[in-house]
Amino acid sequence: MILSHTYTRTHNAIYFSDPYKQCLQCGEWIDGVLDAPGPNILIPCEHVAEYRDLCASWGPVDGCTCPNGWHEMRPRPVYDDGHHY
Ligand SMILES: [Zn+2]
């Protein structure tokens, strides 16, 4: 189920500080969820799906603190319209 992009413009989004969350439906990284009633709507893929946390030890200060340290920081996407949801 793909929602139109206009949908994201009419709802606030909750962005995660943790960059290691992944959509279970398409496997893409997600940045947050829409703050809308009902099930999770993931950003930016807009799937209505659960997500998983790939780096359980991630912290906002130190980043990945897994023992083997293999979760490299991924680049954050840049939204070209400069809009803050
Ligand atoms: Zn997805």
Ligand SMILES: [Zn+2]
């Ligand atoms: Zn990690």
